[in-house]
Amino acid sequence: MVVSKEVLIEAKGLTKKFDDFIAVDHIDFQVYKGECVGFLGPNGAGKTTTVRMIYCFIPPTEGELIVAGLSVKSQCREIKKIVGVAPQEDNLDPDFTTIKNLTVYARFFDIQKDEATKRANEQLKFFQLEEKKQVPILALSTGMKRRLIFARALINQPQILLLDEPTTGLDPQARHLVWDEVRYLKKKQVTIILTTHYMDEAEVLCDRILIVDKGKIIEDGTPSDLVKKHIGEDVLELDYDEKLLPTLKEVFPDARIEKLSDRMQIFTDKPHGVFEGFLKDHPIQNVTIRKANLEDVFLKLTGRGLREE
Amino acid sequence: MSKVNLRKSPARFSIPKLSYRVWKVWHRNFDVFTTTIKVNFLPSLLEPILYLLAFGFGLGGFIPSIEGQSYIAFIAPALVAISIMNGSFFECTFASFVRMYFQKTFDAIVATPVSVEEVVAGELLWGATRATINSTIVLSVVAVFGLISTPLFLIVIPLAFFGGLMFASMAMCFTAAAPNIDFFNFPSFLFLTPMFFLCGTFFPLTSLPIAVQGVAMALPLTHVVNIVRGVVTGHLVPILGLNPLVLILISLVWIVLVTVFFFILSINLMKKRLTS
Numbered sequence: 001m002v003v004s005k006e007v008l009i010e011a012k013g014l015t016k017k018f019d020d021f022i023a024v025d026h027i028d029f030q031v032y033k034g035e036c037v038g039f040l041g042p043n044g045a046g047k048t049t050t051v052r053m054i055y056c057f058i059p060p061t062e063g064e065l066i067v068a069g070l071s072v073k074s075q076c077r078e079i080k081k082i083v084g085v086a087p088q089e090d091n092l093d094p095d096f097t098t099i100k101n102l103t104v105y106a107r108f109f110d111i112q113k114d115e116a117t118k119r120a121n122e123q124l125k126f127f128q129l130e131e132k133k134q135v136p137i138l139a140l141s142t143g144m145k146r147r148l149i150f151a152r153a154l155i156n157q158p159q160i161l162l163l164d165e166p167t168t169g170l171d172p173q174a175r176h177l178v179w180d181e182v183r184y185l186k187k188k189q190v191t192i193i194l195t196t197h198y199m200d201e202a203e204v205l206c207d208r209i210l211i212v213d214k215g216k217i218i219e220d221g222t223p224s225d226l227v228k229k230h231i232g233e234d235v236l237e238l239d240y241d242e243k244l245l246p247t248l249k250e251v252f253p254d255a256r257i258e259k260l261s262d263r264m265q266i267f268t269d270k271p272h273g274v275f276e277g278f279l280k281d282h283p284i285q286n287v288t289i290r291k292a293n294l295e296d297v298f299l300k301l302t303g304r305g306l307r308e309e
Numbered sequence: 310m311s312k313v314n315l316r317k318s319p320a321r322f323s324i325p326k327l328s329y330r331v332w333k334v335w336h337r338n339f340d341v342f343t344t345t346i347k348v349n350f351l352p353s354l355l356e357p358i359l360y361l362l363a364f365g366f367g368l369g370g371f372i373p374s375i376e377g378q379s380y381i382a383f384i385a386p387a388l389v390a391i392s393i394m395n396g397s398f399f400e401c402t403f404a405s406f407v408r409m410y411f412q413k414t415f416d417a418i419v420a421t422p423v424s425v426e427e428v429v430a431g432e433l434l435w436g437a438t439r440a441t442i443n444s445t446i447v448l449s450v451v452a453v454f455g456l457i458s459t460p461l462f463l464i465v466i467p468l469a470f471f472g473g474l475m476f477a478s479m480a481m482c483f484t485a486a487a488p489n490i491d492f493f494n495f496p497s498f499l500f501l502t503p504m505f506f507l508c509g510t511f512f513p514l515t516s517l518p519i520a521v522q523g524v525a526m527a528l529p530l531t532h533v534v535n536i537v538r539g540v541v542t543g544h545l546v547p548i549l550g551l552n553p554l555v556l557i558l559i560s561l562v563w564i565v566l567v568t569v570f571f572f573i574l575s576i577n578l579m580k581k582r583l584t585s
Contacts, residue, residue, distance in 0.1 A: 055420055059584060077422045077424065087420070093412065095345075095412075104337055104340060108422065
C-alpha cells in the first residue's frame with residue numbers, strides 16, 4: 001500500500017450541533033492521499049454527519065475542515081467536483097432507468113453526453129448491471145441499487161471517495177464485488193473514507209481505523225495495531241462455568257475475562273499457543289480458540305449496550 | 310457566568326448566487342416529463358374542454374352576456390390563467406415535495422457541483438415551464454372553440470412563464486414549511502380554491518363590493534386573469550373604477566415585484582430547510 005504523507009483531508013475542532021444535540025464534538029483527524037480510512041462506530045456516533053460535512057451536504061457548526069486544500073465553508077463547488085459520494089440511503093432517481101441514472105448524474109458534473117454514456121457503460125459492466133441497463137430503478141433489488149449507487153459515485157472519476165455503509169444489505173457475492181472495486185481504486189491512489197458496521201470489511205479494506213463514539217474519535221490506528229493494543233493475540237471462548245473461573249484466573253493472571261450470557265471469553269496478549277497448552281491439561285467441551293479481531297476492539301471500546309437511532 | 314447565546318443562524322437571508330447549473334436541474338425534470346408525456350398531456354387537455362362544455366355551453370346558456378361578451382368567451386381566458394396557477398403550484402408543492410422528501414432527489418443532486426440554491430431555482434423554473442406547457446394546451450383548446458379575438462394572445466405564452474414563476478415561488482415557500490405531504494391541503498383549500506372563484510374568473514369582480522375588489526387585487530390570480538383576458542379577448546374589465554390599461558400596467562408591475570420577492574424568499578427558506 002502506497003500512502004503518501006500528503007494530507008488530503010484535515011479536520012480541526014470539527015463540530016456539528018443539531019439544536020441541542022451534539023452529533024460531532026470537536027474532532028481532529030487527518031486523511032492522507034491514497035489512504036483508505038474506516039470510520040467505525042455504533043449508530044448515532046456521528047460517522048454519517050462527519051462524511052456529510054466533507055462533501056458540504058451540511059455546514060459545520062464550528063471548527064475547520066479542509067478537503068484537498070479547499071475549505072468546506074467557501075469552496076464547496078470545487079470540493080464536490082473531485083469527491084464521489086455513495087450515501088447510505090437510496091437516493092437513486094426512481095423516475096429514470098439504470099443507465100439514465102448515471103448519465104443524468106454525469107450531466108450535473110458537466111460531463112459531455114458521449115463521455116457520460118461511455119463511463120456509464122463501463123461502470124454498469126464492472127458492477128454487473130449491464131442486463132439491467134434499461135430497467136426502471138423500482139425493478140432493481142436492494143443489492144443492485146447499492147451497486148448502482150457505488151457506480152454513480154464514480155461517474156466523475158473522483159480523487160476522494162466517500163462510502164457510507166457501502167455493503168449494508170448486500171449478499172456475499174455483491175460484497176466481494178464492492179471490495180474488489182475498493183481495492184482497485186486504492187491502487188489508483190483514490191483516497192477513500194468508508195463507514196461500516198462490518199468489522200471484517202474494515203479489517204480487510206482499511207489502512208487505518210477511526211473508532212467514533214458519541215461524536216468523538218476514541219481511537220485511531222491500523223487494524224492490527226488496534227487489536228494488539230486493546231485485545232492482544234488470541235481469544236478463548238467457552239461455556240460459562242463458575243467452577244472454572246479460579247483456575248483460569250490462576251493460569252492467566254493478566255488475561256481479561258468477559259462473561260456473555262452463557263459463554264465467556266478470555267483475552268490474552270501472550271504468544272499464540274498458550275490456550276492450546278491450557279486445553280491439553282484441562283479438557284473442556286464446546287470450546288474455540290480464535291485470533292483476536294477488530295470486533296473485539298470495537299465491543300471493548302464502545303460497550304455491548306444497544307444503540308438506537 | 311456570562312450569558313452566551315448559542316443559537317446561531319449559519320444560513321443568513323441572502324440573494325441566491327445562481328449559475329447555468331440551474332438549467333441542469335430543470336433538464337432533469339424535463340427528461341422525466343418527456344418520458345411520461347402521455348400521462349401529463351391528457352388531463353391538461355381534457356379539463357378545459359369539460360369546463361368550456363359545462364360552464365360555457367351548459368351554464369352559459371342561462372347567462373345572456375357579461376360586459377358585452379358571451380359567458381363562454383368571458384371564462385375562456387380565466388381557464389388559461391387558472392391553468393398557469395395550477396400547473397406551477399402543484400409542480401412546486403406536491404411534485405417538488407415528493408422529489409425532496411420521498412425520492413431524496415435533491416440530496417443526490419447537491420452531492421454534485423450543483424448548489425442547494427440552484428436545485429431550488431431549477432425547480433422553480435421547471436414549475437414555470439409546466440405552467441407554460443399547461444396553459445398553452447388550454448390556449449389551444451380555447452382557440453379551437455373560436456374564442457380568441459386578437460393576435461395579442463401569443464403574449465400569453467411568455468406571461469404564463471412569469472406568472473408561473475410567481476405561483477411556483479409561492480408554492481415553494483409552502484414546501485419549505487411542509488412537515489408532510491398532507492400539509493398541502495391547507496394552501497390548496499385556503500389559497501388556491503378562493504382564488505379560483507374570486508379573482509374575476511367566473512364572474513366580473515365589479516359585481517363584488519368595493520372592499521372585496523380591494524382584497525381580490527391583493528391576490529395573484531386576479532392580475533394574471535386581468536392580463537390574459539386583455540390579450541385573449543381584447544376586453545378589459547375595470548376593477549375599483551380604474552382605467553383598464555392602467556390596470557394592466559399595475560398587474561404587470563405587481564407580478565414582477567411579487568415574483569422577485571417570493572423567488573428570493575423561497576430559495577432562502579428551502580436552503581434553511583435542506584442544510585440544517
